[in-house]
Amino acid sequence: xxxxxSSAPPAGSHxxxxxxxxxxxxxxxxxxxxxxxxxxFEQVSLQHYQGGKMAGFLHLYIGQESVAVGTISLxxxxxxxxxxxxxxxxxxxxxxxxxxxxxxxxGKATGCSKGKGGSMHYFEPSKNYWGGHGIVAGQTPxxxxxxxxxxxxxxxxxxxxxxxxxxxNQGAFHESLNLAALWSLPVIYIIENNGYSMGTSQSRSSAYxxxxxxxxxxYDMDWELFSGEDIYEVRARTQxxxxxxxxxxxxxxxxxxxxxxxxxxxxxxxxxxYRTKEEVERFKNEHxxxxxxxxxxxxxxxxxxxxxxKIDKEAQKEAEASGDFAKASPYPTPESIFEDVxxxxxNKTDAGQTGRHFFND
Amino acid sequence: xxxxxxxxxxxxxxxxxxxxRDPMVVLMGEEVAQYNGAYKVTEGLWxxxxxxxxxxxxxxxxxxxxxxxxxxMLGVRPxxxxxxxxxxxxxxxxxxxxxxxxxxxxxxxxxxPIVIRGPANGGTGVGATHSHTPENILANFPGMKCVCPSNAxxxxxxxxxxxRDNDPVMFMESTxxxxxxWDVPSNDELPDGExxxxxxxxxxxxxxxxxxxxxxxxxxxxxxxxxEILEAEHGISAEVVDIRTIRPLDEETIxxxxxxTHRAIYVEENKPFCGVGAQIAYMIQSTIFDxxxxxxxxxxxxxxxxxxxxxxxxxxLPTPExxxxxxxxxx
Numbered sequence: 001x002x003x004x005x006s007s008a009p010p011a012g013s014h015x016x017x018x019x020x021x022x023x024x025x026x027x028x029x030x031x032x033x034x035x036x037x038x039x040x041f042e043q044v045s046l047q048h049y050q051g052g053k054m055a056g057f058l059h060l061y062i063g064q065e066s067v068a069v070g071t072i073s074l075x076x077x078x079x080x081x082x083x084x085x086x087x088x089x090x091x092x093x094x095x096x097x098x099x100x101x102x103x104x105x106x107g108k109a110t111g112c113s114k115g116k117g118g119s120m121h122y123f124e125p126s127k128n129y130w131g132g133h134g135i136v137a138g139q140t141p142x143x144x145x146x147x148x149x150x151x152x153x154x155x156x157x158x159x160x161x162x163x164x165x166x167x168x169n170q171g172a173f174h175e176s177l178n179l180a181a182l183w184s185l186p187v188i189y190i191i192e193n194n195g196y197s198m199g200t201s202q203s204r205s206s207a208y209x210x211x212x213x214x215x216x217x218x219y220d221m222d223w224e225l226f227s228g229e230d231i232y233e234v235r236a237r238t239q240x241x242x243x244x245x246x247x248x249x250x251x252x253x254x255x256x257x258x259x260x261x262x263x264x265x266x267x268x269x270x271x272x273x274y275r276t277k278e279e280v281e282r283f284k285n286e287h288x289x290x291x292x293x294x295x296x297x298x299x300x301x302x303x304x305x306x307x308x309x310k311i312d313k314e315a316q317k318e319a320e321a322s323g324d325f326a327k328a329s330p331y332p333t334p335e336s337i338f339e340d341v342x343x344x345x346x347n348k349t350d351a352g353q354t355g356r357h358f359f360n361d
Numbered sequence: 362x363x364x365x366x367x368x369x370x371x372x373x374x375x376x377x378x379x380x381x382r383d384p385m386v387v388l389m390g391e392e393v394a395q396y397n398g399a400y401k402v403t404e405g406l407w408x409x410x411x412x413x414x415x416x417x418x419x420x421x422x423x424x425x426x427x428x429x430x431x432x433x434m435l436g437v438r439p440x441x442x443x444x445x446x447x448x449x450x451x452x453x454x455x456x457x458x459x460x461x462x463x464x465x466x467x468x469x470x471x472x473x474p475i476v477i478r479g480p481a482n483g484g485t486g487v488g489a490t491h492s493h494t495p496e497n498i499l500a501n502f503p504g505m506k507c508v509c510p511s512n513a514x515x516x517x518x519x520x521x522x523x524x525r526d527n528d529p530v531m532f533m534e535s536t537x538x539x540x541x542x543w544d545v546p547s548n549d550e551l552p553d554g555e556x557x558x559x560x561x562x563x564x565x566x567x568x569x570x571x572x573x574x575x576x577x578x579x580x581x582x583x584x585x586x587x588x589e590i591l592e593a594e595h596g597i598s599a600e601v602v603d604i605r606t607i608r609p610l611d612e613e614t615i616x617x618x619x620x621x622t623h624r625a626i627y628v629e630e631n632k633p634f635c636g637v638g639a640q641i642a643y644m645i646q647s648t649i650f651d652x653x654x655x656x657x658x659x660x661x662x663x664x665x666x667x668x669x670x671x672x673x674x675x676x677x678l679p680t681p682e683x684x685x686x687x688x689x690x691x692x
Contacts, residue, residue, distance in 0.1 A: 080435075111468070113466055114468035114469070115468075116465055116467075117465075117466040117468065121466040121467070123463075123467035123468070123471060124470065125434070125467075125470050126470075130434060130471070131466070131467065132466070132467075133459075135454055138427075138454050138458055138459060141423060141424050141426070141427020141428050141455055142428075142430060142431035142455075142459055143431060144427070144428045145427065145428040145431015145433070145434065145435070146435055148428055148431065149431070149436065150435070152413070152432065153436075153437075171423060172423045172424065175421040175423050176427070179418075179421060179424050179428060182419065339469065340464055340467075340468055341464065341465055341503050342503075342504065342506075342528045343464065343469075343474075343528050344526060344528055349527075350559065351522070351527075351559060351560060354559045355560060355606060355608075355609025355610050355611050356609055356610045356611075356612050357503075357609045
């Protein structure tokens with residue numbers, strides 16, 4: 001690695017990293033609970049999607065949970081998160097509630113975006129979560145802007161900007177890398193590499209030397225490639241980049257290998273054609289990050305199988321209750337179509353009440 | 362003797378005053394700092410305000426415009442220069458899907474107090490790629506505001522309003538006006554101590570009784586020249602309404618004028634199909650049909666890509682003569 005960012009510790013030793021040593025048993029169980037909640041939320045949302053309760057797309061994160069949960073578990077007061085359209089896990093990981101997230105899928109007024117965004121557009125700035133963006137790589141300059149804002153305001157923080165492996169071929173991403181390195185902005189691009197940009201495998205979509213993250217070398221920027229299966233590893237190796245962003249205001253590209261069990265979206269008609277059934281089954285059976293973390297907790301004597309089953313059941317119950325909440329919630333009113341377009345109009349300022357802003361008769 | 366100021370100098374004063382007023386304001390764009398601006402609009406500001414406030418960017422519109430939008434979500438107030446508005450095309454996804462839509466899609470949790478500015482005009486011999494006038498396209502997107510000042514006074518006052526606005530404002534200038542001078546009073550000559558013009562307020566630039574010429578941007582100057590000819594050579598009294606901002610739009614001033622003159626022409630350097638004039642003509646006929654003594658007409662740039670050849674380019678844009686001819690056809 002030309003610009004190797006840290007000498008990778010030998011496999012299995014990530015539990016010993018200081019950032020992981022600082023985890024209490026409760027913290028570790030909390031990570032399990034969060035992953036379990038994310039999975040149950042998405043499984044329940046899939047049922048409702050199939051039951052005709054929601055429109056459009058539903059991009060599921062099932063199989064990738066350790067990436068969002070591991071990385072976001074490291075963040076502090078001035079660290080920010082922005083991602084693409086596969087955004088449910090990040091939302092729950094920053095602390096958004098299942099109810100508001102489920103209601104958004106149903107297009108209800110109680111949704112996190114008041115039913116105006118849908119699955120791909122979750123936001124919660126009060127939890128430093130800036131979306132939820134539908135255009136591939138469109139969020140990458142925004143993540144850069146969050147980092148710019150932090151540096152401009154002289155705050156010690158980092159912006160974690162997630163993207164898929166398909167986004168690395170968009171111009172906006174490359175422009176962002178150049179600016180991040182040129183101006184030394186504390187943005188960390190996290191490529192959640194699940195191997196497929198929709199139905200096109202990595203080898204059919206990208207030209208690269210050893211991996212996608214190595215493209216950062218062309219911008220004189222730190223980069224790393226590692227597996228996302230083990231939360232200890234995700235945390236230990238992401239923490240290096242976060243510390244560097246905090247102390248040196250240096251950007252990085254992290255490529256985290258992961259796998260999505262479902263199709264690109266629920267509407268992906270070819271999900272069993274562009275990859276083999278055996279491949280999907282292998283990841284489900286041998287590389288499930290939740291099962292892996294479960295084994296760690298049991299081996300470390302932190303929780304029993306029974307304890308964890310109880311957590312799963314609670315998560316399932318919470319997810320089902322969020323479905324009930326969404327069903328029972330009202331749709332937005334027709335009047336609300338014209339709300340949240342202009343800040344000045346919403347806040348009834350002089351500017352918002354001067355001139356005509358909307359042009360229907 | 363009133364103070365005379367060029368359009369570019371008036372803009373520079375607006376930037377300077379807003380940089381002093383609000384530490385969150387930052388100017389960014391290609392060549393805006395050390396080069397002093399490709400059209401010298403930002404001349405001297407880097408010397409005065411330094412690297413943190415006046416920032417040279419690489420040629421990377423999608424990247425730096427998107428970055429400004431992201432920074433604005435965190436409360437920075439970026440004023441981003443596109444060296445030509447024509448380059449909006451490479452930053453389009455960022456402008457439309459992020460600046461204009463993020464507030465809506467977040468259910469009102471986010472706002473983007475950003476200004477994107479630069480010249481948007483043809484007529485300078487630079488060919489079709491550098492002569493775009495996308496104000497009608499920008500104004501088509503709810504969530505954005507669109508401003509087109511026709512003179513130095515308005516440019517300064519509207520820029521100050523744009524920078525203080527909490528929504529994304531697309532501010533369209535003209536290289537053909539940058540060097541022109543107008544009366545622009547200094548702050549100590551003004552009752553409020555500053556020049557501030559709210560967005561969404563049109564201005565009657567010349568009063569008249571027989572026909573209303575409505576326009577935005579440099580076409581207002583064309584209309585004023587046409588009005589002089591109409592009066593001097595044809596005894597026709599033309600009123601000129603400068604809409605100044607396209608969205609939000611001051612419909613009342615337009616309607617009051619047309620209700621008085623009973624005739625209207627919209628003049629713009631934009632193309633005709635779905636141009637700003639199409640919207641205004643629709644609005645007039647649907648609102649005060651009974652006041653009209655003639656169909657509402659419009660004059661646009663001739664409907665082809667901007668031609669290079671200088672003598673032809675000069676007639677591709679509306680001229681006072683064309684405006685006079687069209688006015689005579691309904692007066």
